[in-house]
Amino acid sequence: MVYAPTVLFALGEGAVIPLIPVLATKLGADVPMAALVASALVIGQLFGNIPAGALVAKIGERLTMVLAGIASLVAGVGMLLAPTLVLFAAAIFLLGFCAAAFGLARHAFMTTRVPPRFRARSLALLGGSFRLGVFVGPFVAAGLIRLTGSELSSIWFLLVCAGVIVPLVLFGPDPEKSNPVLLKPTGAAVAEDSGEVVTGSIPTVDQRGVFRTMWAYRAVLARLGISAATLSAVRSARQVILPLWGVSLGLNAETIALVVGVAGAIDFALFYASGQVMDRFGRIWAAMPAMLLMGLGFIALSFTHDLDEATMWFAMLAAVLGVGNGLSSGILLTFGADLAPEREPATFLGSWRTLTDAGGAAAPLLVAAITGLASLSLATGVMGAVALIGAAGFVRWTRRYLPPSGD
Template sequence: MPAEFTSLRPLLFTVYVPAAAYGIGMGAAAPVMALTALDLGASPAVAGLTVAFVGLGQILGDIPAGQVVARLGERISIIAASTAGLIGVLLCLFAPTVPILGAGLIIVGLSNAVWGLARMSYLSEVVPFERRARAMSLFGGAMRLGFFVGPFLGAAAITGFGTRGGFAVQLIAIVLAGWLMARLPDPPTAEAATPRPPLSLIAVARAHRHLLLTLGAGSLLMGVGRASREAVLPLWADHLGVSAATASLIFGVGAGLDVVCAYPAGHLMDRYGRRFIAVPSLAILAVAYLTVPLTDSALTLSVVAIVMGIGNGIGNGVIMTIGADIAPDVSRAEFLAAWRLTHDGGFFVGPLAISGLAAIGPLAVAILTIGGVSALGAGVMARYIPVFIPWPRKID
């Protein structure tokens, strides 16, 4: 068993600051992905699809990420992921065509998958159970803080260097985050004395199929509910005739609450259990989605965005915490990769579902459907979290 941190302070510059830096890079690049595709001659539809390539890359990266981390360890995996991320961002920065831009974004997604899993696996090892939720929520909150700040730094870079300035900020952020996190050595584990070949994702899925088909379904539904707001709020704002600048401000208010809610949510999870946060998070999102079609102005939509931000914010770190709780001591990294795939799959499917449903019917129906999905996710979490994570939990 690795030595555990009795305080989260030693992780400040090796986990949380790098996470914020990495989030800054993601936030700076997010607004310019579609714009760069448009500059390269893509149609609006193709430009919108290009943005989904990061999510696609992350899903593809989840498949081998567990074996990579199990084989190489957290530190080398971070170095490899950061190097891949640099290559991906450089392709985006200098892409002469849309296909090359898309390839760069997919590589960035692959990097995100390995990078995130390595840090999740590390925190699972070194943070004691009684502080685990706070550690994971702070990690998620640091990423969200960076994603919130990133567009502002990206805007400054765009002013000086053009549309692709956001990618330049991401390049610097990945270098800084990778360097900071690579300084920390791998924790000793029980597996070090008995080396074994890493398990494949299929083998992990077979061994834990009941858990992944039940609690994992809740994780997927939570991913759908959390990711869909990135499509719902701008699309409904446009439906109401709200300007792009105002729509961005509305989204930013909700995003800011993600950061504010991170640590309190982790504290409550450590004290009252994972279900205490997971179920209300999804229930609040469900209510917010079901209310969106009732809004008729920027003001009322802003109120709903605030509610949605609270629902999303209190869920910061809950999926990572649950994953750390249920991960076996043996094949921990491989299992966490399979667990992350459930949530990342939901993040990828959510916005695509909104787009597809809106294409064949009224936008309001698409939004109400996501509200129903979020409510279903709350029910699944309420049913299965106690099955796999009984509370109060006995600590050995």
């Protein structure tokens, strides 16, 4: 009940994500507008974090996930039947909203119930559950397109996954009742857990409110949080740039889905290694290499569009970006859990995820703007520079705000 719903949701989402720009172009969008439509997914996640935190605090994780599953069914039907680009983008936005609810519910659960000594591995596994969907989903999409001849078949697959999630979560074992809460020492925002077992529901009562919590923890959010936001931005840009790059090269939807799927396979294969590195050597030793690889990968890709072997470079550098993203599996979840205070983890995590998702939401908009004003190659190079700046931020601030054992 901790990981299976995440896998199912990610499978459906992973099948749809590579084809969003393709489906948008079929509704009349050009390349910059397709990038803007694709950004609706991360914008939905951004706006979904605060309501999701309120839902988790009020009704618990399981019912939050049930409502998110039902809403994702509505989003899938909207994508399937949308007659205009605006309605299609609205359905994508709703799907992102549902992803925020799933993500925050799982994050809050793991923050309060996993001991620090293997927290990074547990959260890397949670990230790996999502990566499994991103890995398998595009291959499922490619197979369905070949079988049916329609890109809409990937949306039907999303509906099937969401339809399975709702009864699974609603009638399966309730993890809230089977796992006790582990509380940190009172008042310690970044201290280790005491290991004291406290029965009852997750302590997600909103004592300050999201904006007051943001102000109380403004120092860490403005420094380490901004660095985390750049990582989220680079990840989000990767999801948009790779399909757009394939479209700009004239590749068909099946080929694009396969390239993205291979990159996802590499990404998925490295998720547990990321958790091992963070738990054994410190958080920075996963964050910095990941950001450097993605930054250099984007910069290299930006120079290959007009080369004779552009398709080969596209596939190869997509794999490099997959390695970088795989090394970052669970990093944002782990940083958030390390920094979350005892009494109001949901409001802090809502603030943390809002900030990181803001980076994710801004990246596709930036890519769309630069592509419209200049070129997709320049947009790709700019995102590479953002990754390198983020790597410097992690090096500067990680040791200051995390305890030595968490590096």
